[in-house]
Amino acid sequence: MRRSGESGIELVVCHRVSESLWALPKGTPHSGESVEQTALREVNEETGLEVEITGHVDTIRYSFVRQTSDTVRYPDIQPGQAVTFDKEVHFFLMRKTGGDVSSHDHEFDEVRWVGLDSAREMLTYDNEVRVVEKAVALFEGPPCGQARH
Numbered sequence: 001m002r003r004s005g006e007s008g009i010e011l012v013v014c015h016r017v018s019e020s021l022w023a024l025p026k027g028t029p030h031s032g033e034s035v036e037q038t039a040l041r042e043v044n045e046e047t048g049l050e051v052e053i054t055g056h057v058d059t060i061r062y063s064f065v066r067q068t069s070d071t072v073r074y075p076d077i078q079p080g081q082a083v084t085f086d087k088e089v090h091f092f093l094m095r096k097t098g099g100d101v102s103s104h105d106h107e108f109d110e111v112r113w114v115g116l117d118s119a120r121e122m123l124t125y126d127n128e129v130r131v132v133e134k135a136v137a138l139f140e141g142p143p144c145g146q147a148r149h
Helices: 035-047 116-122 126-138
Strands: 002-005 008-016 021-023 049-068 081-099 110-115
Touching: 008 035, 008 116, 008 126, 035 049, 035 081, 049 126, 081 126, 110 116, 116 126
Parallel strands: none
Antiparallel strands: 002 008, 008 021, 008 110, 049 081
């Protein structure tokens, strides 16, 4: 999501204190969801914003290892066993249509609008900074709520 703010173009970033993490919103699909449906649902849950997709930015892939006790989702593991997760994340340009970041869910401790320079400095992972750079290159027209001149 982007908007025009005090510091120029702003976007939404999410903070998780326990991991000292600043990230773009993203998540895991529910059964039968398209990547677009997942993106819309996850952004709404994690940020409190209602949005519409205006374009595709990029797809990134990465792996991480985490201990999990979720034997419902992962019935073949022992509680506390380390599991490798392979993740593919689709990032989209989005326009805010409603909602407010104060309505975000429990997954993040803080969600806020920040200027592009702040986002580049705050984001924990370089691959997400690259996504922001690609998004900036794709921006067409004025931010939401402003007419073309």
